[in-house]
Amino acid sequence: MSLEINVHEQSCRGCELCIDICPTKVFELDEDKRLCVVKHAEDCIACLSCAYICPSNAISHTDYHAVKNFYRDAEFCQRMGKFL
Amino acid sequence: METTNQRRALQDAMVFLGAIASGTEQAIGESANNISYLAGVNLGKKLSDGVARTDDIQQALDSTREVLEKNDYLWLFEPFKTHDQESVVQESEEGTQVMLVFRDCMIRQSLFRFGHIQKGSLCNMMYGFFAGALQNIMGRESSLEIVHAGENACYKKLTVRRAP
Numbered sequence: 001m002s003l004e005i006n007v008h009e010q011s012c013r014g015c016e017l018c019i020d021i022c023p024t025k026v027f028e029l030d031e032d033k034r035l036c037v038v039k040h041a042e043d044c045i046a047c048l049s050c051a052y053i054c055p056s057n058a059i060s061h062t063d064y065h066a067v068k069n070f071y072r073d074a075e076f077c078q079r080m081g082k083f084l
Numbered sequence: 085m086e087t088t089n090q091r092r093a094l095q096d097a098m099v100f101l102g103a104i105a106s107g108t109e110q111a112i113g114e115s116a117n118n119i120s121y122l123a124g125v126n127l128g129k130k131l132s133d134g135v136a137r138t139d140d141i142q143q144a145l146d147s148t149r150e151v152l153e154k155n156d157y158l159w160l161f162e163p164f165k166t167h168d169q170e171s172v173v174q175e176s177e178e179g180t181q182v183m184l185v186f187r188d189c190m191i192r193q194s195l196f197r198f199g200h201i202q203k204g205s206l207c208n209m210m211y212g213f214f215a216g217a218l219q220n221i222m223g224r225e226s227s228l229e230i231v232h233a234g235e236n237a238c239y240k241k242l243t244v245r246r247a248p
């Protein structure tokens with residue numbers, strides 16, 4: 001499995017939010033184009049925080065391990081209602 | 085079928101624990117972190133009881149991972165190094181350091197289910213777990229700092245202090 005990150009150039013507005021949030025410094029700002037570019041894809045841990053925070057939905061990842069989120073069990077949630 | 089039932093039981097237990105942790109944090113604030121830290125230490129010590137002792141951090145991490153797998157804990161991690169690091173294991177003033185990536189994590193998954201925030205007392209339990217397990221396996225103090233709590237993975241810095 002080899003992870004790939006793609007930044008959709010036309011969508012990126014150069015806000016740098018992805019640069020700020022990335023814990024392993026995968027992105028860099030292209031000063032001329034005022035766009036973010038992927039500099040070190042090999043450092044990506046696939047936390048997906050950049051994709052979640054990007055206001056333009058410009059970032060996508062392929063070939064990464066997606067965690068299996070817990071499902072919502074209606075019956076159990078009813079019992080849990082008093083605690084939540 | 086067995087796996088589905090086990091996963092279901094784990095989910096129910098974790099969601100319950102998530103709710104309790106969130107309530108405890110509201111009720112007693114910071115002390116909730118200490119309580120879950122100590123619970124983690126006890127769990128780490130208990131589960132790693134009998135594991136062969138080693139001074140090698142990578143071997144200690146392998147053993148810790150094995151302990152988690154053997155007990156069906158959805159808490160798996162892997163050592164990680166960025167392109168500019170020469171080796172996974174780094175020596176610093178504080179001690180020996182290894183960056184760890186946590187992917188499937190029963191704590192994160194239960195927190196998200198009900199919208200609780202990350203880096204709270206339940207995450208502290210993981211810190212405690214490592215401290216307890218590494219105390220048994222390496223006979224050394226350690227800390228597990230959350231560098232980044234992400235939606236699909238977390239990035240943490242494990243520091244094992246030098247022997248006194």
Ligand code: SF4
Binds near residue numbers: 018019056057059
């Ligand atoms: S967060 Fe999105 S819009 Fe902002 S710089 Fe990164 S890719 Fe561009």
Ligand code: SF4
Binds near residue numbers: 024050234
């Ligand atoms: S998924 Fe996480 S590690 Fe990878 S580029 Fe985005 S923020 Fe950085």
